[in-house]
Amino acid sequence: MVNGYCEEKYAPVKKIFESYFLKQEEIGASFAIYKEGKPLIDLHGGFKNKDNNNWEENTIVNVFSATKGVYEIIVAILIDQNILDLEKPVSYYWENFKESNKREIKLKHILSHQSGLYRFKEKITQQDLLDWYKIIAILEKQEPDHSSGEKTYYHAKTHGFLIGEIIKRTTKKSLGELVSELLSKKLKLDFFIGTPKSQLSNIAFLYEDKSENKISSELNAFNNPEHDINFYNKKNWKTAEVPSMNGHGNARSIAKIYDVFVNDLILEKNILISRSSIKKCLTENANRIDLSLMLPIRWSEVGLILRGGWLFGKHKESFGHNGWGGSMGFADPILGIGASYATNKINPTMGSDFRIINLLKEFYKLY
DSSP: OEEEEEOGGGHHHHHHHHHHHHTTSOSEEEEEEEETTEEEEEEEEEBSSTTOOBOOTTOBEEOTTHHHHHHHHHHHHHHHTTSOOTTSBHHHHOGGGGTTTTTTOBHHHHHTTOSSOOSOSSOOOHHHHTOHHHHHHHHHHOOOSSOTTTOOOOOTTTHHHHHHHHHHHHHSSOHHHHHIIIIIHHHTOOEEESOOGGGGGGBOOOEEOOOOOOOOSSOOSSSTTOOOHHHHTSHHHHHSOOTTTOEEEOHHHHHHHHHHHHHHHHSOOOSSSOHHHHHHHTSEEEEEEETTTTEEEEEETTSOEEOOGGGGOSOTTOEEEEOTBSOEEEEETTTTEEEEEEESEEBOSSSOOHHHHHHHHHHHHHO
16 A cells, blocks of 8 residues: 655654555555655555556645745745845836835745735636736736735735746746756656646546635635635646646655755755855744734745744754645755655645644654
8 A cells, every 4th residue: 555665764654654544544645755865765655546546656746835835945046046136126027016006025025925915805716827917917906915024924825926927027937947947857856837748647636625614705815716626636727837836746756855955055065056045045034923824934035934843843943835735845954854745635724734743753753
């Protein structure tokens, strides 16, 4: 049922992972921890679809907002290359953005969820999310809900469009193209924003662990449009670029990205980026209650979550990003590791997921 690699000393971690399938707490998933390019753990198991096809080592799945952590590393690379500047107003890169009282918003405000553009104020559909130009036109005309830097509201769905448009205007490439060029091809990974048709058969089917969530009538960061698992299983969703929430990858690929990034920081390997740029990008920008999530969140300058509790392991220096459903990725600079979990059994909350925390607690006990 469970395949892959696991160093012998971490056999108890593998046992916990296996138990998820035996107890039907999991359908299909992958879990990986990499250190300096080598796997300590790289496991996968379960089923990827309704035909009971096995989850294989190259199976990928929609990891929702765990995608944000991946493209924030792209932003960090562009900052390192002096293509982007955190202190510049967004309108420096994107002229029409200054409409509707947005002139004061800087790149760092969007990245750290403090721009006031955390939601769509007009009703939109899932189909609208596939129309890049329509969404960008909406955001250009929209007034922010508060002054930049004043409050923190997680930009659940708007974030990737805002960052993606800035990147399009500065590099003439989409976020998906840059992820492919700077990460997937360079590091030989299976991670995509806008999945190529050749990869569609590798994508795991999503199953929702239903819970009764009361939907707020006021349009907020999460409910416009509301999550629709059936839509996320459609081909047009998988091949589109909706960067905040439709990256498709597996734990091995995400763990490798964070592993390379964190070792550029601690060992100055300069594979992706310089140490000085990473330090700048990991500087804390906001530390207050996030009013979308109603949780205290420490956001870095580029929007990576700092000190995410046990979701990011034992050490307070760790950083990363999790996603709706249970997928996540993080780096631990104390151990010099990248770690990730990817699943097709959607836990509908944004809170900590026991599947990940149990594995990490056991791993850190044994390290």
